[in-house]
Amino acid sequence: MSELLSKVAEILNAPESLVQRSAEARAEASGKSVDEVLQSWAGGESVAAVEKTVEEPAPVEEEAPVEEEAPVEELATTDESSIDIQKDDDEEIVQLLIEEELVEAKKESSFALLMGVIGVVVFTYLFAFSIPKQQSEDLVLESLNNSVRVSEEILEGATIYNQLNCQSCHTQNVRVLIPDSQNGKVLKNRFANKNLILNTGLLRLAPDLSTLASREPTNDGVWLKKYLTDPTSVKEEIPHPSINFLNEQDLDYLITYLLSLGSTNE
Amino acid sequence: MKIKIFPKNEQEFSKFFIVLIPFLFLLFGGISLAKESYFLFVNILPQNNVFNYGFLDKLNNHITYSLLLSFLIVFLTSYLLPKTLGRRLVIFPIFFLTSLGVIGLESLDLLLGFLFPNNFYSFGNTSYTMIFKVLIFFAFVGLLSINILAKKEASMFISAQYLFGAAIFYGLSLIVYRGNFAVFSDNFFINSIYVSTHIYVGYSFVFLALLHFMTTKGINGTLYSKTLGSISFWGYLFLLPWTNFKFYFGSVLPNWIENISLYLSLSLALPLLAVTVNFFKTVTTRTEENKIIYGLISFSFGVFVVTNLFQIVSSLSNIIPILSLTNFEIAIRYGYVFSSILISIAFIYYLIPKIFGREVKFTRLESLTVLIIKIVVAGTLFSNALIGIISGYSWNAGANAGNPTIYGEGFGLLWSLISTPLSVNLFLSLLLLLPFFLFFISVMKALVNGEITEAETVELTEEELPV
Numbered sequence: 001m002s003e004l005l006s007k008v009a010e011i012l013n014a015p016e017s018l019v020q021r022s023a024e025a026r027a028e029a030s031g032k033s034v035d036e037v038l039q040s041w042a043g044g045e046s047v048a049a050v051e052k053t054v055e056e057p058a059p060v061e062e063e064a065p066v067e068e069e070a071p072v073e074e075l076a077t078t079d080e081s082s083i084d085i086q087k088d089d090d091e092e093i094v095q096l097l098i099e100e101e102l103v104e105a106k107k108e109s110s111f112a113l114l115m116g117v118i119g120v121v122v123f124t125y126l127f128a129f130s131i132p133k134q135q136s137e138d139l140v141l142e143s144l145n146n147s148v149r150v151s152e153e154i155l156e157g158a159t160i161y162n163q164l165n166c167q168s169c170h171t172q173n174v175r176v177l178i179p180d181s182q183n184g185k186v187l188k189n190r191f192a193n194k195n196l197i198l199n200t201g202l203l204r205l206a207p208d209l210s211t212l213a214s215r216e217p218t219n220d221g222v223w224l225k226k227y228l229t230d231p232t233s234v235k236e237e238i239p240h241p242s243i244n245f246l247n248e249q250d251l252d253y254l255i256t257y258l259l260s261l262g263s264t265n266e
Numbered sequence: 267m268k269i270k271i272f273p274k275n276e277q278e279f280s281k282f283f284i285v286l287i288p289f290l291f292l293l294f295g296g297i298s299l300a301k302e303s304y305f306l307f308v309n310i311l312p313q314n315n316v317f318n319y320g321f322l323d324k325l326n327n328h329i330t331y332s333l334l335l336s337f338l339i340v341f342l343t344s345y346l347l348p349k350t351l352g353r354r355l356v357i358f359p360i361f362f363l364t365s366l367g368v369i370g371l372e373s374l375d376l377l378l379g380f381l382f383p384n385n386f387y388s389f390g391n392t393s394y395t396m397i398f399k400v401l402i403f404f405a406f407v408g409l410l411s412i413n414i415l416a417k418k419e420a421s422m423f424i425s426a427q428y429l430f431g432a433a434i435f436y437g438l439s440l441i442v443y444r445g446n447f448a449v450f451s452d453n454f455f456i457n458s459i460y461v462s463t464h465i466y467v468g469y470s471f472v473f474l475a476l477l478h479f480m481t482t483k484g485i486n487g488t489l490y491s492k493t494l495g496s497i498s499f500w501g502y503l504f505l506l507p508w509t510n511f512k513f514y515f516g517s518v519l520p521n522w523i524e525n526i527s528l529y530l531s532l533s534l535a536l537p538l539l540a541v542t543v544n545f546f547k548t549v550t551t552r553t554e555e556n557k558i559i560y561g562l563i564s565f566s567f568g569v570f571v572v573t574n575l576f577q578i579v580s581s582l583s584n585i586i587p588i589l590s591l592t593n594f595e596i597a598i599r600y601g602y603v604f605s606s607i608l609i610s611i612a613f614i615y616y617l618i619p620k621i622f623g624r625e626v627k628f629t630r631l632e633s634l635t636v637l638i639i640k641i642v643v644a645g646t647l648f649s650n651a652l653i654g655i656i657s658g659y660s661w662n663a664g665a666n667a668g669n670p671t672i673y674g675e676g677f678g679l680l681w682s683l684i685s686t687p688l689s690v691n692l693f694l695s696l697l698l699l700l701p702f703f704l705f706f707i708s709v710m711k712a713l714v715n716g717e718i719t720e721a722e723t724v725e726l727t728e729e730e731l732p733v
Contacts, residue, residue: 110414116500120503121435124459124463124507125438128459129442129455129459132519132522132523135520136449136455136519137449137451162388163385165321165323168319168323194447197449197450198453200453200454204591204592204657204658204661205653205657206677207677231309232309238309239685240308241304241318241319243313243318244313
């Protein structure tokens, strides 16, 4: 039988297991043996599909028409009409195989998939964003012991700093120096404004500015103005853009903000 | 070449993207070059509100991470979703208008950026365009859901799953983008979750959707295992959104979330293994032997694997101090973006005959395009990873020496070390323009002069929604 099965599988270009299952299904439906079904498929002759006739009492001669039991050898000499029948039968078998595959694949539920994905999204939003964010805010609120007042000029300067995207290269307190301090060292009042919070560097390519106002010569407003409008006047090779397109007032705000950057861990 | 302004079906809509995406690649390449130039030659280039590194960096971020991604998601949805569901898109006119809304609002942001450069691309954005973006994107996700529920195919093709995942996480990232800043750690929370949901999930899912389509339909392979496909899908869906917190290790974030991020990043090895086995087993069954398309698919997969390895390596606790919060993370972002770009090129080559009925002749032009882009991608990943390691090491050495800031002499030392790879970056971004330009020429040549071939005919059902 296995040889026959292989032959049929080759003819139909389908996996053996699938062909066998289909043959068994057809055999059961037609009341024939599996071998007979396979032989008929191998020879191109179909076994009558009698699913409907099984339910309805039918005359004996209709259940197994003599014409359909043609031997394989006879196929070689059959006329064109029998070749057509053979093609139809092949198509029918292939259709049966395809249908069987589809029946197997029907287990997947798109509703379950959507619910699963939405579940992961909600889980992520709650546990990776909303809850820990709230937790951090609560910790900071509990540790408000060193409030710093920020003037309007400093906030204006911080906004300009942010708009110029200075934080793309510069850092400010990227890493807490005392690891255990966690959120307790960060003060709500000091960083309550979005523009101040955003002034945190990511690339760490340019110098850290968190202690800018406590160092020479950057603690000098006149020096800063000269440097920002024409960096090459300070050092020829310095890779810093010249901020000469800002108006006088905005430049002053920016410098006021920079001079407010004192010690780390504020 | 005929493109209708108001397409009647998904296939006509896809034509629009085949023409437009090469333009977007050129725009991406051009802005990258301008950004790198303004970083390195800042003293000799004119400065104003638009032409300065700060603005160009924001512009580059917007084009790379928002504009290009939104176009790719809409493009893939309009072409792949009907294929994978076995039916025409439900209420296509509404889908078309929603898609236009998604890509239109991202384009509008770009335009407004030039008009109001100071308010461009900043987190915590509460502008009206941002609110509209959230609303329209959720309408888009809703349409995707309706289509998936109304599928005609018995099984769910993996590409559709990835597309849905990419779209829904894109929507989530837009909500996060508008997050409220109250305390310092909020900045890190919003940055982390935005980068991981928008860039990591968004781009990697676009890539994986295309990978599963191209390895099966593109090169006529048979998917090795649906189970492995599901493992990789659920694995990446669950793990990737958590992977960016590790770059803030030791910062003001709660310790538990930093640690979870480390472990979940290490766990990326599991879906990576599943997708790797599936890929290699699937491509061995391929019957289509197009070297250009197969080369692009396999190279993009290589880039994706390397990017995942970067993620895994950067979550090893001994290496964390050197790699966290440096350009190393930029290398990871580029990895996801470039893997999607590479496979999109293969996808467009595959689609031109299918949709436009024009044959693509793979000549020296196409071979050269692919060769150069491979060199640029490999070089960019290596260069950015190297800059990340150097800057992280310098910072760490400075902190151990008692000075946590890279300042004065310290910065001079760092600059001398990284200026060479930064110059390489500039050269690579200049070189990147060449393959994008050649790709653009190649697509236009095929569309205008390509030999006429049989286009794909859509044979999808158009039945009413099941009640």
